Amino acid sequence: MAWRIVTGSISHETNCFSPILTGIKQFMERDMAEGERILTRAKGTKTALGGFIDWAAETGSELIPTVSASATPSGIVERAAYETIKAKLLDGIRQAMPRVDGVLLALHGAMVVDGIPDAEGDILQAVRSLVGPDVPIAATLDFHANLTDAMVQTADGLFGYNTYPHVDGWERALEAGRFLERLLKKEIRPVSVMVKPPIAPAVVTARTGRGPIKDLMEAAFRWEKEPGVLNVSVYGGFVYSDIHDAGLAFLVTTDGDADLARSIAWDLAKSAWNMRERFVADMMSPDEAVLYAMKAERGPVVLADVADNTGAGASGDGTEILRALLRHGAQDAVVITMPDKDAVQEAFRVGVGGQFDYPVGGKFDDKHGAPVRLRGRVKLLSDGTYVNRGPMSTGAKGRMGKTAVVVASGVEVILNEYRFQPLDPECARSVGIDPAHRKIVVVKSSVHYRAAYEPIAAEIIEVDGPGLASPNLDRFDFKHIRRPIYPLDREFEWG
Ligand SMILES: [Zn+2]
Structure with a gap:
């Protein structure tokens, strides 16, 4: 079965404490491409877009490219730059319509735009209103995504990197493609539940090779083997985005079983809470x-x-x-x-x-x-x-x-x-x-x-x-992140 799938990539990790504003110039310096060039460039690479391309080849599907844009992590993204990039994505989808069977996006999840704290939620909602309720949307996200209700409710499936250092963009993209495929064949009815314990770790304390995230990731992989479980993702979040929803998140997607998804997400969130003291860095001056x-x-x-x-x-x-x-x-x-x-x-x-x-x-x-x-x-x-x-x-x-x-x-x-x-x-x-x-x-x-x-x-x-x-979060003047949250706040109960 061959499908027509629209694809694109928009990525920025926003550190709201940086005075370096992110404009179109910063995107041009790193990556700003449109149309077929995106695919020819990504073909054969172990990137997320490379993964979408390989999945499309596997199923004989047609990938319709829109935009690929990313900038080096820096301060808040200027509204005009964001609107320009978003318009390129939406125009690309519009041109591919009416026959669009699905959408596969490679997003980051911690982009903050002037006036839009949850940029990826905004992007997904804009895509959804364009393609309507019946066209499935799946996206890969960075491990540092700050997951929000808007993202989870709008996409059919989200696939966060399981590694930091990030070395599995290609694998997660392939997983997203195969998920979309099962959805298009009506083999699954995915339901997702997200639980966010009040923990926002510094990036240093949230790597996947060692420490608390390694243990949580291993628990997630064990849950993924259970029948009916489609995906279990652990997100470290990006505390320096300083948005309300910044921080750790667990997202569980099952085949039609909301109770199962909820119990797994809560199990992981509680384990994280119980090991919260391990999210404090031990450093030398x-x-x-x-x-x-x-x-x-x-x-x-x-x-x-x-x-x-x-x-x-x-x-x-x-x-x-x-x-x-x-x-x-x-x-x-x-x-x-x-x-x-x-x-x-x-x-x-x-x-x-x-x-x-x-x-x-x-x-x-x-x-x-x-x-x-x-x-x-x-x-x-x-x-x-x-x-x-x-x-x-x-x-x-x-x-x-x-x-x-x-x-x-x-x-x-x-x-x-x-x-x-x-x-x-x-x-x-x-x-x-x-x-x-x-x-x-x-x-x-x-x-x-x-x-x-x-x-x-x-x-x-x-x-x-x-x-x-x-990692010394006390040095920052946080304004928007929800409180109390560990380790910014130490003395409170949760769960
Ligand atoms: Zn990252």
Whole structure:
């Protein structure tokens, strides 16, 4: 049976504490494509769109592309940019009508638009009013989605990533496609129940390889094996979106059995509540971490600057760990990376071998430490392109922009132009630095870096530096998230 399925992708993880507003320019910088190009580009990739394409091939269905838009995590999305992108999606669906059998979307779930806290709920509702009540809609969501009633009630099925680091976009898309297929064949009558315990974990404490989320995810997989259960998803949520519904969620979809869905979702939510104390990060201060790493017998000791993760909307130019390295005279250390256009320009001006004496970092805002005066020598200049070796985004091209390595006593600093998450060590290898051969390695990332760094690190230390992805939630002025909520509030009962 061949169906006509409309597809598209809109994705942004919004950190409402970031002063960097997200406009059409930010989408253009990362991804903004329309029509067939979306499919030719995604074909054969392990992305969500790649998964939809493979499912369509499996069933002989026709995929009708609309729009693919994503921007690097940053502040609130401007209304005009959002309306433009949404219009492209809706126009694409309109053109495909009247014969549209289903809709498959790859969304994020934590996009906040000026005046629209639940952007994905808004998108799904707009699609629903266009296609009507009888055309099934399924979507994949990021593990960091802040699930809402509007999303759950509007879509027929939602499929959240089961991994953080995210490595299963393709698998979830395939699952969404097969779900849609069973729906179109009238083999199932899905009902979904969502339960949200009052917990909003920092991203660092909600990874899937270890800790409380690992246990909850394993419980979810066990439930998925029960007869009649179609999907059980665990969502970490994205606390920094600071919307009413931000935080942990459990979504269970069964074949017509609402009671079963409800009891599973509650079971998981209660387990999460009982282990809530495990959602608090145990971190060292920059000084403690640097001194600890200097004394360590074996390297590399990876100092994860978890709060300065551009992938969660931080600026990426945090300076406090660099400052501590210089203060304590650390040797054989590298900072990956420090986005700072002016400093890069200065390094290119003085040239390789030249003396560098310039303030670096801490320039995007006042939330990531003050600039550090870096005095040293320019070791290398580069155009900043590299290819990811994986396991995340294997084969994908990375662009740091113009890049310079400056050596200041025993500390190498990779200065580059663009905000990006240096989750793959290849970005450092491309400028002659193999992190496996340094004693101390500072990486600006919360969790994604683990996929490539765990195999090479002697030890990983999470550092409590300043930044918009800090697990230290007391540092933020939350305004919209529902209260009480753990760990912002500690003394209350639930359940
Ligand atoms: Zn995510």
